[in-house]
Amino acid sequence: MSIESIMGDLLVHAPAMIIAIPLLGAFLTPIISRINGTLRNVFVISIMGLTSLFVGVLANDIFTSRVIKTYVFGGSQELTSPVVRILLEIDALSMFMAMIVLIVAFVAVIYSWGFMKEYTGLDKYYTLVLLMTAGMFGMVLTGDLFNFFVFLEITSIASCALIAFWTTKGESIEAAFKYIVISAIGALFVLFAIAILYGQYNALNIATLASVMKYTFLDKVALVLLVGALAMKAGIVPMHMWLPDSYGRAPASVTLILVGATQASLYGVFRVCFTLYGKSLSLTNNILGLEDGFPLALGTSLGILVVLLAIVTMLVGVFMALKQSDFKRLIGFAAVAEIGYMMLGLGVALLSIEPTGLSGSGLMALKGGIFHIFNDALDIGLMFLVAGAVYWATKERSLDKLGGLARNMKYTSIFFVIGLFAVAGMPPFNGFASKLLIYESVFQISPILSIVAILSSIMLLAVFVKVFHSVFLGPAIPKFKNVKEAPISLLVAMIIISVLIVFIGIFPEMFLNNIVGPATDALVNYSGYIDAVVLGGM
């Protein structure tokens, strides 16, 4: 066996292994943690390392050759018609999301080593972290709708159990209950929509469904149910209340993965709008006249609705963040506002979708939205990690009681400054590049919306500057005199994310051309996605 053949085998089976290895690791963790706690931590990190090997091999291949990879489970790799087996279909967008999931999960595991040390129940904790990672990988890589639902449920059940980790506090349990109710209902509506599609076309494969879609009334019902349920899971107003609750009450390492899980739901919205319904929406959009008695096409009205909700989401997130006194809850509301930016990109793209495809401001908005998914995961993630480090050191979460920590926690306060500027979209950091794309494209639709978006960004800056002042600056509080700097694993986790933030902030063009650009092209090019699976194309 030469090196090339081994690498070829790795590449062929990489899609399945990315999901299967964290699963195997999760099943093995309860057995290994009976031996020794340190061994368990090493094992979990090495499982993550193995997964990142496969992700790296596959990402390298997909971003250089820009082909769509498929992997058929249990049968020959040759695609048949009709597609009966489950298949994974991986294009540049899936790979982009898989990279986010990998970064988030890897950093969270490193962070947990120091952060969770003193608590009991760590064997189950690490099991659930691995399960959640596998679930998110499954959500972003799969090419089958029902499979997407199954992984959506794995992710939400695992995250619910992790939110309730601190069982001695009633608040965590309450947040977890809210989360499970919202996600159970959302997932059931997703399943209902899948059943509607299955009943009409007798197919579950995304590409097959997209190619045979007739865009009947039932399909529109399914579209609204899918987008509504997944947007609810992504935390859009008016269904945003679970998000700050659960972000605020989960352990910080779990919150970081939860950010990734929210992004995976958002990926579902993007996939449904532009791939599953891409053909139908682009052929019917922007055609004036009566369609089923409605004066507007469904895609356009959905676009208007999403833009409005996105603006409301931003404003609600920012204004609620202003009056919070709980550190992590405040960042949770900032996360709600950030979701608004991504939704704004999606809404503008939906508005400007045309029979010839997407171009001009729509494409730019979509690019900005997708780029912002990555940046949001890093920025908000870093803020939560800093909040977690402060909690680790002081065991205090109220902003009124914290103060003067910059003396004892120098590195942590530097990381907070980096995260602060990145979240607010200041030039040398990564948030600037993606927010600028969104502002520019929104400006061409409506200048007022663009101004609202910029204003809420500035207000986010103000909120975080206030937090920085009250937590890290100010007079030293005697209670926190002996506070120590966060342990090494927390610092390593924060360094990894900060380096990525600064790197992307300095070279946004490189990142945009090599990773975000292909991902956006893959999302817009629905016929390529269909051709990769359906024989004979469209």
Add this chain to the structure above:
Amino acid sequence: MDKRTIIGSIFFTIVLVFILFAMLMTHPFGDISESDMDDTIIENCQEETGANNAVTSVVFDYRGFDTLGEATILFTAVAGVILIFRRVLHD
């Protein structure tokens, strides 16, 4: 009327309309227009998997990956329940 009732009523009404329409528009019970995928499975399942039970061959062979996910969900639930009650169990 608190906030939850109002939002709930709007949400409920929208879903009510959607589901009633969806149920009215679905094909009549038992009258299936498209069945390509399932017919392929029924025809080939004996030769390909050797199982006489088409449902089992779907569960463990054609859609085996879903079953892995399903088994994982049960595993997740057990881990979650034990995690939540860890203090009660080890007092």
Add this chain to the structure above:
Amino acid sequence: MIYNIPFIAVAALILIGLYAVVFKRNLIKIVIGITLIECGVNLFLITLGYREGGIAPIFTNLPSGTSATMALPVPQALTLTSIVIGVAVLALMLALVVHIYRHYNTLDAREVRRLKE
């Protein structure tokens, strides 16, 4: 028209469940509501798989050479998966309700509100 009764039952189950989730205050009733929605969706999936005059898709001891119409196997497999998922969600929700009762001494959703706006 009699043939569409399963779909009416689906709509009824989902709507009753949703009503319980949205308007009821008792946490156990909310859990029951979610289970009802899930039953409705499962019923919808399984009714989609019925074919007029079809038999169960099992070949065991079927007389050789007969070509009977068979019900679709895939919805049955999907329903099986969905039922197990439902059990998992139910177990976790009940575990949380038990804990909430311990912390708050009540099952009224209006009083389980330590997380304010």
Add this chain to the structure above:
Amino acid sequence: MTEMSKVVRTITSLSFPFILIYGLYVIAHGHLTPGGGFQGGAIVASALAMIIVAFGSKWVLDRIKEKNISLLESVGAICFILLAFFGLTYADPVFFKNFVVDNPYLFGQVVTDNAANINTAGVIPLMNFAVGLKVIAGLFVIVLVLAYASTAMEGKK
């Protein structure tokens, strides 16, 4: 939950083996008759739940720790995913390949005459056993922990 009356306990002990055998039968014949790992596992788990109801969860927990049951569940899950991984080691490797089918050994036969031959279906019966073990252990531990926790919390009040 405390233990119930002697009548209940006796009837439970009498009917337990029959339910157990019926569940195992459903698991073993999953590829021939309606049923399979999940359904049979649920039947066995209901028998175990009956034991918990009749004898009390504390009685059961004194005899078997929930840690060990959940370990058993892990073993079932590992068997299942390893069966899927073994598909990678055979000719024309694919994850989840039905690698045992069409060979002369255990479960390898392919019949097309609709006979009820248990020695068929390749990897499916093996997966049925793995899933059956998993479901038995999983549902048992869920019911046991929930029953014990609600009893223990009532005692504290």
